[in-house]
Amino acid sequence: MTMILYFLILFVELVILILVAVYGVTLLFSSAMGAPYVPTSKKRIDEILKEARLKKGQTFLELGSGDGRIVRNAVKQYNVSGIGIDINPTLTFIARLYAKKEKLKNIIFKTQSVFDTDLAKAHVIYLFLMPQLIVKLLPKFSQLPANTLLISHGFKLEGWDKKLYKVVKTEPFSTFFYRA
Numbered sequence: 001m002t003m004i005l006y007f008l009i010l011f012v013e014l015v016i017l018i019l020v021a022v023y024g025v026t027l028l029f030s031s032a033m034g035a036p037y038v039p040t041s042k043k044r045i046d047e048i049l050k051e052a053r054l055k056k057g058q059t060f061l062e063l064g065s066g067d068g069r070i071v072r073n074a075v076k077q078y079n080v081s082g083i084g085i086d087i088n089p090t091l092t093f094i095a096r097l098y099a100k101k102e103k104l105k106n107i108i109f110k111t112q113s114v115f116d117t118d119l120a121k122a123h124v125i126y127l128f129l130m131p132q133l134i135v136k137l138l139p140k141f142s143q144l145p146a147n148t149l150l151i152s153h154g155f156k157l158e159g160w161d162k163k164l165y166k167v168v169k170t171e172p173f174s175t176f177f178y179r180a
């Protein structure tokens with residue numbers, strides 16, 4: 001009996017180690033693709049969403065959604081439709097689990113590159129991406145429908161100064177609000 005218990009504990013430890021290793025590898029993958037996973041605090045999320053002045057029925061798209069905390073809060077608090085996009089399948093899976101646990105219906109998460117994402121139907125686009133990735137996305141942003149709200153947490157959009165209408169200065173990252 002003790003031998004079976006020993007092997008069971010050993011098996012459980014092995015499974016945990018494998019899961020941690022897979023999670024670590026996917027985080028390294030995200031970083032290599034230009035968007036490391038850096039979660040935003042609940043307080044900062046609430047401040048950002050309040051400033052966005054979301055309206056019921058809008059579509060809120062989060063590029064680099066990680067565990068989906070921003071888009072999930074937007075859906076919960078403001079009754080918008082939510083779309084989370086992340087290249088990391090592990091984080092997308094975790095985001096789906098959280099959304100299911102919270103019984104959120106009006107939300108989907110996709111594992112895909114932000115470059116393959118259709119931005120045209122979004123009313124609000126939120127991103128917290130590295131500057132070099134943002135620079136590569138700028139041509140896609142120039143094709144957004146008029147009045148699309150673009151929120152960049154952490155980094156300014158180069159060349160979009162005329163479309164910048166609000167900056168919320170906070171440490172360590174400010175948030176920049178633009179209108180396409």
